[in-house]
Amino acid sequence: MEFLGKQIEPYKAVFDVLIVGTGAAGYNAAVHLHSNGVRNFAVLTENRFGGTSRNTGSDKQTYYKVSCAGEDRDAPRLMAETLFAGGSMDGDIALCEAAHSLQEFFHLVSLGVGFPHNRFGEFPGYKTDHDPLQRASSAGPYTSKDMTECLEAEAVRRNIRIIDKTQVVKLLSDAGRVYGMLCLDETGNFTVYFARNIIFAVGGPAGLYRDTVYPLGHFGASGALAREGVEFANIAEWQYGIGSIGFRWNLSGSYQQVIPRYVAVDNGVEEEFLCRYFSSSDKLITATFLKGYQWPFNPEHIRGEGSSLIDRAVYIEKHLKGKRIYLDFMRNPLEQTFDLSKINPTAYAYLANSNALGTKPIDRLLQLNPGAYRLYKDRGIDLAKEYIEIDVLPQHHNGGVGINIWWETSMPHLFAVGECAGTHGVKRPGGSALNSGQVGGLRAAAYIAGRYLKEKEPSFENIENLMSQARKTIEAFAQEFVQPEAGGITASDLLHQIQSLNSASITFLRTRENIEKGIAELDRLSKTPIKPETDLRNLFKAKETLLLSRLMYEAVLYYITHGGKSRGSYMILDSISASAPLETDAEIDASFRNTVILSRYRDSSVHTAVREVRPIPASDTWFERVWHDYQDGTLLR
Numbered sequence: 001m002e003f004l005g006k007q008i009e010p011y012k013a014v015f016d017v018l019i020v021g022t023g024a025a026g027y028n029a030a031v032h033l034h035s036n037g038v039r040n041f042a043v044l045t046e047n048r049f050g051g052t053s054r055n056t057g058s059d060k061q062t063y064y065k066v067s068c069a070g071e072d073r074d075a076p077r078l079m080a081e082t083l084f085a086g087g088s089m090d091g092d093i094a095l096c097e098a099a100h101s102l103q104e105f106f107h108l109v110s111l112g113v114g115f116p117h118n119r120f121g122e123f124p125g126y127k128t129d130h131d132p133l134q135r136a137s138s139a140g141p142y143t144s145k146d147m148t149e150c151l152e153a154e155a156v157r158r159n160i161r162i163i164d165k166t167q168v169v170k171l172l173s174d175a176g177r178v179y180g181m182l183c184l185d186e187t188g189n190f191t192v193y194f195a196r197n198i199i200f201a202v203g204g205p206a207g208l209y210r211d212t213v214y215p216l217g218h219f220g221a222s223g224a225l226a227r228e229g230v231e232f233a234n235i236a237e238w239q240y241g242i243g244s245i246g247f248r249w250n251l252s253g254s255y256q257q258v259i260p261r262y263v264a265v266d267n268g269v270e271e272e273f274l275c276r277y278f279s280s281s282d283k284l285i286t287a288t289f290l291k292g293y294q295w296p297f298n299p300e301h302i303r304g305e306g307s308s309l310i311d312r313a314v315y316i317e318k319h320l321k322g323k324r325i326y327l328d329f330m331r332n333p334l335e336q337t338f339d340l341s342k343i344n345p346t347a348y349a350y351l352a353n354s355n356a357l358g359t360k361p362i363d364r365l366l367q368l369n370p371g372a373y374r375l376y377k378d379r380g381i382d383l384a385k386e387y388i389e390i391d392v393l394p395q396h397h398n399g400g401v402g403i404n405i406w407w408e409t410s411m412p413h414l415f416a417v418g419e420c421a422g423t424h425g426v427k428r429p430g431g432s433a434l435n436s437g438q439v440g441g442l443r444a445a446a447y448i449a450g451r452y453l454k455e456k457e458p459s460f461e462n463i464e465n466l467m468s469q470a471r472k473t474i475e476a477f478a479q480e481f482v483q484p485e486a487g488g489i490t491a492s493d494l495l496h497q498i499q500s501l502n503s504a505s506i507t508f509l510r511t512r513e514n515i516e517k518g519i520a521e522l523d524r525l526s527k528t529p530i531k532p533e534t535d536l537r538n539l540f541k542a543k544e545t546l547l548l549s550r551l552m553y554e555a556v557l558y559y560i561t562h563g564g565k566s567r568g569s570y571m572i573l574d575s576i577s578a579s580a581p582l583e584t585d586a587e588i589d590a591s592f593r594n595t596v597i598l599s600r601y602r603d604s605s606v607h608t609a610v611r612e613v614r615p616i617p618a619s620d621t622w623f624e625r626v627w628h629d630y631q632d633g634t635l636l637r
Contacts, residue, residue, distance in 0.1 A: 025418025062431025223544020
């Protein structure tokens, strides 16, 4: 059939497994599938060189694992307890991520990722946010990029097939399980791929927001799963923090620990505005330094003039007062009275031990982490000569597609790994996301190879039924278009309106009024007629974004109406204004931390519910029993 001049072609192939996404999680799943003897599979992607893994990082991008150096006494269960303590995370997932963390860490080391070790072979660590030990390691600002490129090189070495420039439009399912995907290919035509198993490794839903730290080359594709009624977990849980705009990047870690100056500019007039939010220079400077450790906004870090008061101040000055906000590395904050020797003793000791006691923030940055300076310099931004404009931006999705301990979703034979999987709950140690993506790929590959591909599979006798689904999907989209003379908007305009709404309504400051207005606006946008000359790729992205947005708004509304308070990386407020109290309104939630909020789209409406978190299991570690279960495959049941 033809749709706006585009043909739907016969199906291209029948695979045992299709992996969607060419980031660190997707490539890792591919390498593990191949290691498990699977050959009839491929990796499919919209843009092989796009995505968050390849195009983002931080001052010192972190990989979180069980400690394996020094005198720290650690074990998988202890790390699982740290992950679980963040709230709303399933304990069995936490134990899996902890138990496999060293396995996957050393897998990356074996592939050439440059995690540093000392002359004796120990891989030392450092503390990251929400980390009681020193479990974090880093290969530098581009850790995830290095991971992706090393895993990609291994996939190429193994001759794993990669299908590029192909966008997923719809999952094809039958009798409650997935069988393939309708896609828009490189030529702009529709095609169908069939697969007995599918692994989604498409990253977080960056396309939900207009203003974000996510790189321009990443959008996300989990909205295709929402359309199919797949269950999502904690979809409203995000991380927000200070980031640069223009060039999108986290301003965490070293960028804050060198104590830069925060500047507001209004009609050409500059002001060090933080002075109005902190009662003393000591508290201002200490909060700035701590922002490096405590980069994600956290309502618990507002009280006592903590580090998250900076995020609140930036929001007020920029979004409520209309000023432009910058970081200045050329001068010290409160320069006339600044004395590095009199700052918080912990901050001073850190800088002293790092040989970073330079006169100015830029001097300290070059001493502490010259790579963090070069990162901006390579993009034409010289922090030694110019300000950098900032905002408080969404950076990571802690929620996502609901999964079990094999990273399988609510739809059999469909798996989700990496950031698109909703594994993290409310709070997480920095760097745990990179570990989670690697562990997810390992476990999904092991389950598919060890169980699903060993079971007797029916032949694809239902291919014509599935092709009929594909044709009906295209017909349904075609009915949404209006005649040229009837008006309407383009899909790109629709997408921009949804993203702008989300950037204004679902931020780190949330109110019931904004959420209810947002739901009404989404209803209006969903009925907006589309021009037939629209870009098809943006059409499908806009429709997915509408679905995901509605799931997210309904989850927030459910949380607020059932008494949920501020937690994790956002505040629940009665109203948002420049005159609202800064500290006393941060009532922290405790009632929901042992539950997971579930969301799914079914029968043309959104369904939201809660369930109790699964506890950390009392795992069997008696060697002879484990050995027996491992050998006969019982552990995969």
